[in-house]
Amino acid sequence: MQPQDYEFFRNMLLEMKNEILAKGESTLEDMSEDVEVYADPADRATAESDRAFTLRLRDRDLKLVKKIDEALARIEDGTFGICEECGEEIGLARLKARPVTTLCIQCKSKQEEEEALLKR
Template identity: 70%
Template sequence: MEAKDLQYFRELLNGMLDDVLQKSDETIEDMTESGEVYADPADRATAESDRAFTLRLRDRERKLIKKIQNAITRIEDGDFGLCQDCGEEIGVARLKARPMTTLCIECKSKQEEDEAVRGD
């Protein structure tokens, strides 16, 4: 992969990381500032349900942070854009769609087929 492509993906991944971390900080602020007391149990249940949903989203983003950080590390190590299964280059179009991917489209398709057979 060319140096300009690596720089593009480094900037893209760092931007994604900044966005996710900012959302995380905003969630923490919102949850600590929200000291509302609900007289109606239904309102309280709705607020708790919303809070649980937000926490599930943030947990998914926590996992995404790790994937982004791993992709940035692969750029630094010179492994970015190489399929971890077959060692072939991952297409730039695929990397633009999902820059933290570790599998080429063929290996990812095979993985999904195997999961479908196993019922995962």
């Protein structure tokens, strides 16, 4: 991988992280302003369900932020783009699609096949 590739992915990851954090701040602001009283219990239940769904999404986002931070650390230590399983380079197309990945497409496919067999 070329130095400009590392810079491209560093910028991509930082942009992803900033977007997620901004969404989280927006969600907190929206939820703190949302103090409606519902006359109909069904409306209240719908609002609570929507709120729970939004919180689950933000929780997933926080897990992604952790993966982004780990990917940024791999860029710094020079292991970014190297498959943790086989040690081969991860293709640029795969990294562009999922920059937090730690496995090449072959190892990820193998992992998914093993997981599918265990579920049977």
